[in-house]
Amino acid sequence: MKVVHPLEKYIRPGFLSTTSCAGCGNGIIAQSVLRAIDELKIKMDDFVFVSGIGCAAWIPSPFFNADVLHTTHGRPIAFATGVKLGNPKLKVMIISGDGDLVAIGGNHFIHAARRNLDLTVVCANNGIYGMTGGQVAPTTPLGLETTTTPYGNLERPFDLCRLAQAAGAVYVARWTTYHARKLTQSVKKAIQKKGFSFIEVISQCPVHFGRRTGAGDAVTMMKGYRQRSIDIGKVMKRGEQELKGKIVVGEFVDRKDPELCEEIAKMNQRLRWKRR
Amino acid sequence: MSRRLLSGLHFMQGNVACAEGAIAAGCTFFAGYPITPANEIARRMARRLPEVGGTYVQMEDEIGSIAAVIGASWTGTKVMTATSGPGISLMLENIGYAIATETPCVIVNVQRGAPSTGTPSLPLQGDVLQARRGSHGEYEVIALAPSSPQEMYDLSIEAFNLAERFRTPVFLLADALVGHMREAVLIPDPNRINIVKREIPTSGMKFGEYKSCLDEDVAPMPIFGHGFKSHVTASTHDSFGKRNVTDPEALDYYIRCLNNKIRKHKEEIVLVDSEVEGSEVVLISYGSTYRVVREVQKRLREEKIEVGSFRLISIWPFPQEQIKDLARKVKTIIVLENNLGQLVPYVEAATEGKAEVVFLCPRLLGTLHNPDPIVKKIKKVMP
Numbered sequence: 145m146k147v148v149h150p151l152e153k154y155i156r157p158g159f160l161s162t163t164s165c166a167g168c169g170n171g172i173i174a175q176s177v178l179r180a181i182d183e184l185k186i187k188m189d190d191f192v193f194v195s196g197i198g199c200a201a202w203i204p205s206p207f208f209n210a211d212v213l214h215t216t217h218g219r220p221i222a223f224a225t226g227v228k229l230g231n232p233k234l235k236v237m238i239i240s241g242d243g244d245l246v247a248i249g250g251n252h253f254i255h256a257a258r259r260n261l262d263l264t265v266v267c268a269n270n271g272i273y274g275m276t277g278g279q280v281a282p283t284t285p286l287g288l289e290t291t292t293t294p295y296g297n298l299e300r301p302f303d304l305c306r307l308a309q310a311a312g313a314v315y316v317a318r319w320t321t322y323h324a325r326k327l328t329q330s331v332k333k334a335i336q337k338k339g340f341s342f343i344e345v346i347s348q349c350p351v352h353f354g355r356r357t358g359a360g361d362a363v364t365m366m367k368g369y370r371q372r373s374i375d376i377g378k379v380m381k382r383g384e385q386e387l388k389g390k391i392v393v394g395e396f397v398d399r400k401d402p403e404l405c406e407e408i409a410k411m412n413q414r415l416r417w418k419r420r
Numbered sequence: 421m422s423r424r425l426l427s428g429l430h431f432m433q434g435n436v437a438c439a440e441g442a443i444a445a446g447c448t449f450f451a452g453y454p455i456t457p458a459n460e461i462a463r464r465m466a467r468r469l470p471e472v473g474g475t476y477v478q479m480e481d482e483i484g485s486i487a488a489v490i491g492a493s494w495t496g497t498k499v500m501t502a503t504s505g506p507g508i509s510l511m512l513e514n515i516g517y518a519i520a521t522e523t524p525c526v527i528v529n530v531q532r533g534a535p536s537t538g539t540p541s542l543p544l545q546g547d548v549l550q551a552r553r554g555s556h557g558e559y560e561v562i563a564l565a566p567s568s569p570q571e572m573y574d575l576s577i578e579a580f581n582l583a584e585r586f587r588t589p590v591f592l593l594a595d596a597l598v599g600h601m602r603e604a605v606l607i608p609d610p611n612r613i614n615i616v617k618r619e620i621p622t623s624g625m626k627f628g629e630y631k632s633c634l635d636e637d638v639a640p641m642p643i644f645g646h647g648f649k650s651h652v653t654a655s656t657h658d659s660f661g662k663r664n665v666t667d668p669e670a671l672d673y674y675i676r677c678l679n680n681k682i683r684k685h686k687e688e689i690v691l692v693d694s695e696v697e698g699s700e701v702v703l704i705s706y707g708s709t710y711r712v713v714r715e716v717q718k719r720l721r722e723e724k725i726e727v728g729s730f731r732l733i734s735i736w737p738f739p740q741e742q743i744k745d746l747a748r749k750v751k752t753i754i755v756l757e758n759n760l761g762q763l764v765p766y767v768e769a770a771t772e773g774k775a776e777v778v779f780l781c782p783r784l785l786g787t788l789h790n791p792d793p794i795v796k797k798i799k800k801v802m803p
Contacts, residue, residue, distance in 0.1 A: 156627065156649070189647045194491070206651045206663060209627075211644040213494060214653040215487065216517050222484035226491025226499075227644065229475045230449055234495070234645050252487075255480040408475060415470055 151178045154188060156209040163202045167354075167362025169321040169347030173268050174203045176324055176345075177239065180331035191235045192227050196220040196249065199275050199349070200241035200268035218248030221256045224263055232405040235335065236262070242269040242283040246302055250282075257311035257340045261404040264334045265342045267304060270349040278352035288357055305396045308342040315341035316397035320369035321348060323393060330395070338403045346391055424472045425610050432605040434569040434598045435460035435502075438528060439468060440605075441576025442500045444613055447526070448474030449499040451488035453481055453507060456540040457596035458530040461502035482507035486514040486527070493523045494652060496620070496643035498580055502528035504596075505547050506537065508554065515589055516555030519678060520654035522633050522641070524583035524590075524618055526576070531595040533786050542786025543596035545707060545758040551591045552736050558675055560682035562689055563591035563736040565707035569603040575733070581616035582689060586681060587638055593735060595758070597708040597788065621648060627661065634659040634677040636684050682737055691733035692742050699728030700751045700803050703794075704743075704767060706732040709756045712789045719795055727798055735763070740770045747771035752801045755779045756789060776801070 152160075164170040181188065189211075193204035197217035205214035211234075215223045220238045228236045238245075245253050245267050256263060272290060273279040279292040283304065287296045308316045315337040319327040327345060334341035348354060348365035359365050369391060376394035379387065425444050432440070439461045442450075450465040452458075466476040475492075479485040482503055489499045503511065508529050518525055531547050533539040551563045562582050564575045572594060579590040619640040621630055627649040631639045639659065642648035651661040656674045664670040682689065693710075696702050703713045713729045720727055730746055730753075732739060747753065753775050755764050764779045771777055780797055782789045 156651070158628065189645075189649070192644050205653060206661075209649055211494075211648065211650045212652065213491065213644075214651070214655070216513055216654065219483060219487045219514065222479065222487035223491035225477065225479070225484070226449070226451060226488030226493070227495055228491075229477055229488070230492030230495030230497045230499075231645050251480050252484050255484070408470075412470055412473070 151175065151182065154178045154181065154209055155207055159207050164199065165351045167348065167350040168199070169268060169270065169345070169349070170200060170203050172321040172324050173200070173239070173266065173327070173345050173347060174207070176327040177203070177237070177266060177331055179328045180335060183328070184332055184335060186235065186335070191237060194220045194224040194227065194236060194238045196240045196244035198241040198244045198273070200239060201244060203239045203268070218244055219252060220244065221249060221252040221263065221265065225256060225261060228261055228263060228405065232262075237264040237266065237335070239266045240268070242267055242271065242304070243273050243281050246304055246307070247282045254307065254311040257308055257313040257342070259404050260312060260314060260339045260401050262338055263340055265340070266331065267342065267344050268347045269304060269344050270347045270353055271301070272349055272353045274349045274352045278356050290356065304344045305342070309397050312340070312401070313342045313397060314339035314399050314401050317395045318344040318346070318391070318393050320346040320366070320373060320391060320393065322366045322369040322373070333398070338406070339401055425607065425613075427607050427609050430605045430607065431602060432569055433460060433600065433602045434566070434572040434594065435530065435600065436464050437569045437573040437605045438502070438576045438592065438594065438599070439464035440607060441573040442526065442580065443468055443472055444607070445498060445577040445580035446615055446617070447498045447500050447580065448472065449489065449492040449497045450474070450501065451477045451479050451485040451492070452501050452503065453479055453485050455504045455507050457532055457599050458502045458504050458507070458528065460599070461528060461530070465500070482510040483514065486511040486518070489525050490514060490518050490521070490523045493525050494644050498524070498584070500526040500528065502530065504530050504532045504540070505550075508547060508550060512555040516557060516559065517654045518589040519555070519559045519561065521652050522587040522639070524587050524641075526579045526583055526590050526592060528592040528594060530599040531593065533784065539786060541596060543708060543758070544784055544786060545595060545709065545762070548593065548735060548757070548759065548762040551593055558679065560679050561591065561736050562586070562588060562682065562734065563593045564691070564733060565593045565735050566598050567707055567710040567731070568598060569601055569605050572598055573605050573607065577613060577615070581614065584616045584618040585638070586685065586689070587618060587641055588682065591736070593707060595708050620646070623647075627651060631659040632661045633657070634674065636677060636680045638681060686737050689734060689737060690739045690742065692739050693729070693731040693733055694742070694746070696728035696730055696746060696750060699726055701754065701798055701801055702728035702730050702746060702750045702752070703754050703756055704730045704732070705756045706735055708788065709758050712756060712791055712794065715791045716794050716798070719791060720798065725798070725802065738766050738770070743767060743770035744772060747774035750775050751803060752776045752778060754794070754797065756794070758782060758789070759784070
């Protein structure tokens with residue numbers, strides 16, 4: 145009997161070999177996204193997936209069997225802004241990496257959150273530039289030795305969830321690839337949320353992060369995620385010293401705010417009324 | 421009078437006429453970022469687009485503007501952005517993306533003076549070669565140069581038609597002079613305006629079953645939301661949209677096809693305005709500089725001297741054949757452009773030595789050329 149993966153129906157026919165390295169977190173993220181869509185019973189044809197440049201951009205492109213826009217480095221959120229405003233009926237999801245979304249693309253990221261356009265952003269955060277060979281990223285932990293910080297990283301990393309929250313995102317969550325089920329639930333929530341939603345997934349790059357920085361192989365790295373994760377609900381009770389080296393996971397933001405497409409529709413309605 | 425088409429005679433600024441042309445052409449999406457001297461286009465679009473069911477968005481920068489415009493184009497809408505030199509410099513990477521993914525869009529460059537910040541409010545024609553070669557890699561591009569507010573309207577429509585026909589970005593290379601000038605602009609009745617719409621695949625077509633790109637005769641565009649399961653990438657790909665960055669043959673086909681799509685159809689694209697009958701001396705110009713040619717012709721006519729005019733309405737693709745023919749008919753070609761001679765080498769190459777090419781280099785004062793030295797020069801070279 146031929147065994148077919150339950151999610152294979154979502155994969156573009158003929159594209160079954162992955163471009164990711166063995167042990168990469170991309171597969172878990174791809175599964176969580178597709179499982180969320182499967183559980184919500186939304187048609188893939190209702191989606192447009194937008195990605196940029198970097199390993200995580202290859203999660204939807206070309207593999208997801210839907211409309212996929214693989215853009216230039218750093219710009220997927222800006223491209224997605226045009227897609228969503230061009231046809232507000234489409235569900236638009238951006239899947240890309242930390243370098244793409246918050247280094248070169250940081251400005252588009254905060255402004256899309258400010259606009260509260262109905263976009264879902266899934267950011268695979270591996271804390272390093274994987275595709276180009278392990279260079280330091282704005283998410284690399286302080287002190288870490290990478291190929292371009294051979295004497296240790298002197299720059300503090302971004303807290304992406306706090307950044308998204310401050311910029312006005314209406315749904316913000318962080319999980320690691322260890323938390324595949326919770327991640328799936330968050331993706332479901334984010335897809336259904338009207339407005340800018342952001343999910344950060346701490347993800348292992350065993351090749352350029354694990355091997356070069358001594359963090360170990362994929363399994364070791366994921367075990368580390370389990371040990372170091374602390375739920376956001378428990379954070380308040382702990383002191384700053386206790387949180388050192390921890391990964392705060394959970395939902396940071398879940399609230400309602402006027403969404404841009406709906407506001408545009410209201411404005412157009414108002415104009416039509418005025419014209420009469 | 422419909423809201424989309426303000427048919428009638430108007431006293432209108434060039435930038436405003438450009439926006440009205442876009443709306444007449446069916447543009448329903450504009451993304452931009454404030455910049456002098458292009459602001460009036462965005463301002464007009466912000467007011468007008470909601471009236472015709474369109475959407476205006478001000479992005480965080482010009483990189484985001486062109487990105488949003490490309491994204492919106494893939495939903496099947498007609499799209500435009502407008503900026504000036506510094507904005508174009510920021511957009512160039514994504515303009516290359518639009519060329520590579522064959523995305524129709526209209527990019528207005530209301531040119532201002534000098535490299536970098538320069539003088540924002542004064543017109544020059546310094547970005548002519550930037551439009552041609554600014555983004556990396558080898559590509560062909562279409563650029564039109566309006567010489568009046570009326571042409572800001574007419575060529576805005578033509579730019580959309582070419583973008584839709586050839587699935588490619590089209591530049592409207594204006595400058596602060598025609599952008600800020602106010603003149604009579606006639607907006608025709610709807611039945612007198614030719615509107616072209618892009619082809620899309622037959623419904624039910626699936627990825628891999630048909631050519632969705634890289635066709636020298638322009639593949640239908642599998643826009644989003646129609647179940648085409650498009651894969652849009654600017655990485656090297658084949659005619660079915662499948663990425664292939666390992667095969668050098670695929671690379672050669674990719675570059676060649678994108679270039680040939682424009683080269684093969686030059687006859688359909690190239691627009692020149694040629695009045696050279698019986699003239700030994702011909703002035704070549706484009707955009708606002710054509711206005712000096714008309715003044716020079718007028719002055720010389722008073723002295724019973726006839727000089728011809730050959731005006732490039734489309735600058736790119738370059739009208740090589742037309743200038744080659746021209747060189748066989750005339751003795752001297754005088755090139756006028758409001759820069760230090762960006763098109764002169766192209767003109768010289770096209771003439772193949774059959775006519776003398778003279779460049780009258782202007783002072784870059786952000787005004788039109790002084791007609792006096794041109795008149796003097798013509799008298800000198802007259803047989």
